[in-house]
Amino acid sequence: MKLALRALFLLVLCFGLTTLNAQHDTDDHGHASELTEQDSGAHGSEAAYDPVGTVMHHIADANEFHILGHYSIPLPVILYAPEHGFKFGLSSMFDHGHEAVDGYVLNHGRVNRVADPSFPSGHVHLSGEHPIHEDVVTVDGKKKDVAYLMHDGKKYMLDKPSTLDGGVLGGGITSFYDFSITKNVxxxxxxxxxxxxxxxxxxxxxxxxxxxxxxxxxxxxxxxxxxxxxxxxxxxxxxxxxxxxxxxxxxxxxxxxxxxxxxxxxxxxxxxxxxxxxxxxxxxxxxxxxxxxxxxxxxxxxxxxxxxxxxxxxxxxxxxxxxxxxxxxxxxxxxxxxxxxxxxxxxxxxxxxxxxxxxxxxxxxxxxxxxxxxxxxxxxxxxxxxxxxxxxxxxxxxxxxxxxxxxxxxxxxHHDESHAVDHHHGGAHAEAVAHH
Amino acid sequence: MGALGAGIAALGAGIGVGMIGSKATESIARQPEASGDIRTAMIITAALIEGAALFAIVVGLLSNG
Incomplete structure (x- = not known):
């Protein structure tokens, strides 16, 4: 009886917690969908909720812990570009993608880099509600997602972090490496x-x-x-x-x-x-x-x-x-x-x-x-x-x-020996069962 | 196409897990004293089948992207 009560209590607790969590997630997603709407607004197309994009964004790794709305917990970033050396800092320095630091920007929570050497170094404020745009281009008959930002009327392409698998799993080696303490780390x-x-x-x-x-x-x-x-x-x-x-x-x-x-x-x-x-x-x-x-x-x-x-x-x-x-x-x-x-x-x-x-x-x-x-x-x-x-x-x-x-x-x-032992064990087990 | 493939994979895995479940309950009914061992074997086999289905689903997802 006591056990049943405990089980019931646990079940109710689980349900309550998960529903709360669900509500929390709902709030979180409310914001995400709002963002998507604004994003598409910037592109001049009709507002729509993008389920696949939202899901993929949430299961991916990120350089910051998104809490709710514009609040997120910054995480340390450790970046390395072969021609510029290491860059240390906190992901809050990117101001949710509104600030570029030495060519690094935050795109969907991940650090990306402008490889173009003509892009100014140091802190650069990026204008616009959502300075980073995304597009799908076709390269060699394959559809590829690319991201770019507009600064001083010029278009700069963004590089994603390098993956150490050398592109076997879809990533590849780009202009910088991300050794940051990300969400997963x-x-x-x-x-x-x-x-x-x-x-x-x-x-x-x-x-x-x-x-x-x-x-x-x-x-x-x-x-x-x-x-x-x-x-x-x-x-x-x-x-x-x-x-x-x-x-x-x-x-x-x-x-x-x-x-x-x-x-x-x-x-x-x-x-x-x-x-x-x-x-x-x-x-x-x-x-x-x-x-x-x-x-x-x-x-x-x-x-x-x-x-x-x-x-x-x-x-x-x-x-x-x-x-x-x-x-x-x-x-x-x-x-x-x-x-x-x-x-x-x-x-x-x-x-x-x-x-x-x-x-x-x-x-x-x-x-x-x-x-x-x-x-x-x-x-x-x-x-x-x-x-x-x-x-x-x-x-x-x-x-x-x-x-x-x-x-x-x-x-x-000692093949035969072990078999004999197995057999013996089996026999003993069968005997025990028969006794029961 | 990816979604279709994932669906077919889920179908196969469903049949497989269903067969495991039916055989396991049958075995437990025949030999209740071995229910612990049967349950362990059942869970392991079900996880292996699920793994095969998930391979297919991952391939489906990748081919979509």
């Missing part, structure tokens, strides 16, 4: 600090309560530790090696979990889409790839390059497949986490966007109210599902990482 640091504090407290608890029952935060975290050990590390890596990799698996799990959960909070310390960023998931996947292959035993490499127990003419074919698999495994880890978290953010933002689609951008109040009701309910529902997904994806990522490591450290020389 800030949230990652926050998650790290939170984890550090929590785990220090828990570790102190284990020293203090040695031989006694856990207390406080320690007893809250211990079931999760035990779960990771008993459901992830031990069965996947094996009895012999799991203790060596337990810290790594736990670090993966908790880092991803905290980033996911922080991303679900729709206001300041959260709201960034960390694990829905391909760069972050790629870094995680690369770490898993390195750990797996550095710990690869002889048997592991033998199974990749010269699979035992199959006819010789099949061996080279299998080697090709296995070598491909070596890279596909971390690649699928990367895409799975990125796509799951991004999809969740996109769905929630799209549901909030219903308010503006139904409300016809402020002209239809009844429609907006309907949209707010329907969208709010669905958002509350989706937020609860995303709470599950946050845990599930952290679990899946760490479990698959553990299974790859398990395959790498496994030794096959």
């Amino acid at each position: 800030f949230t990652m640091l926050l998650a790290t600090i939170l984890l550090f504090i929590i785990f220090s407290i828990v570790a102190r608890g284990y020293k203090k309560n040695e031989g006694k029952a856990p207390s406080g935060l320690q007893s809250f975290m211990e079931p999760i530790f035990v779960f990771i050990r008993d459901e992830v590390s031990r069965p996947m890596i094996g009895e012999k090696h799991y203790e060596r990799f337990q810290p790594f698996v736990m670090a993966l799990f908790f880092f991803i979990l905290f980033c996911n959960l922080l991303g679900l909070i729709p206001f300041f310390p959260g709201s960034s889409n960390v694990t829905g960023n391909l760069g972050v998931t790629m870094a995680l996947a690369v770490i898993v790839f390195i750990v797996t292959n550095l710990n690869g035993k002889k048997d592991y490499w033998e199974h990749i390059f010269w699979m035992p127990g199959v006819p010789v003419f099949v061996k080279p074919v299998l080697a090709v497949v296995e070598i491909l698999g070596l890279f596909i495994k971390p690649f699928s880890l990367m895409i799975r986490l990125f796509a799951n978290i991004s999809a969740g953010h996109i769905i929630i933002l799209s549901l909030i966007g219903l308010v503006f689609v139904f409300g016809e951008n402020g002209t239809n109040v009844g429609g907006a109210a309907t949209g707010a009701f329907v969208g709010g309910l669905f958002t509350a529902f989706m937020n609860l599902i995303e709470l599950l997904v946050a845990f599930l994806q952290a679990f899946i990522f760490s479990m698959l990482a553990a299974s790859y490591i398990g395959a790498a450290v496994e030794e096959h020389d």
Whole structure:
């Protein structure tokens, strides 16, 4: 009974919070759509709410934390252009895109740069309500978004930050590099600090309560530790090696979990889409790839390059497949986490966007109210599902990482013995079941 | 076209997850004492299928942009 009451209380709390958050997001988007309207007004076309643009803007990284309206929390920027060296500062110096500093401007929350050397350096005030314009041009038969600004009657093109992947994923190397503490970096640091504090407290608890029952935060975290050990590390890596990799698996799990959960909070310390960023998931996947292959035993490499127990003419074919698999495994880890978290953010933002689609951008109040009701309910529902997904994806990522490591450290020389043990275990289990 | 592809991917994933759900509930009904293991396996398989669907959806999104 008490448990049921608690569950009910939690559910009501969740619903209340998510609805509040939804309202907050609604306000936020109200402003966004207003901006879009003004933007299109400047272009001389009819006012319209741009759902895709708004959603993409919200799941992207940014150099400032947008709060509400014209209020945002500035973040430090560290910029490097090969011909000008480093530039440090706070993103508030750009005055929400109205000020250019040494050729750097803020476009949709991201720092862009005017590469043209004729553009004046130092602080330059940009005139107009929205000094940065966007256009779509066709280059080599491909549609490309370009941004430009008008200053003293001259048109200056803007460069986006360089991506370190060299343009494989659609970015490329441009005239400057952005090493700033962006929204995502800030949230990652926050998650790290939170984890550090929590785990220090828990570790102190284990020293203090040695031989006694856990207390406080320690007893809250211990079931999760035990779960990771008993459901992830031990069965996947094996009895012999799991203790060596337990810290790594736990670090993966908790880092991803905290980033996911922080991303679900729709206001300041959260709201960034960390694990829905391909760069972050790629870094995680690369770490898993390195750990797996550095710990690869002889048997592991033998199974990749010269699979035992199959006819010789099949061996080279299998080697090709296995070598491909070596890279596909971390690649699928990367895409799975990125796509799951991004999809969740996109769905929630799209549901909030219903308010503006139904409300016809402020002209239809009844429609907006309907949209707010329907969208709010669905958002509350989706937020609860995303709470599950946050845990599930952290679990899946760490479990698959553990299974790859398990395959790498496994030794096959006592094949029959392990089978016999398995058989014995199975038998014992069946007996126990029969007794029940 | 991208949206159409994403829709088809969601269809396939829906069928897959539905089959997992039906088989898992069936197995739990047959052997309730193994429900914990079955649930874990169910969640893992569902996540793998979802991953495949999301690959398709990401490709759909990219081809739209």
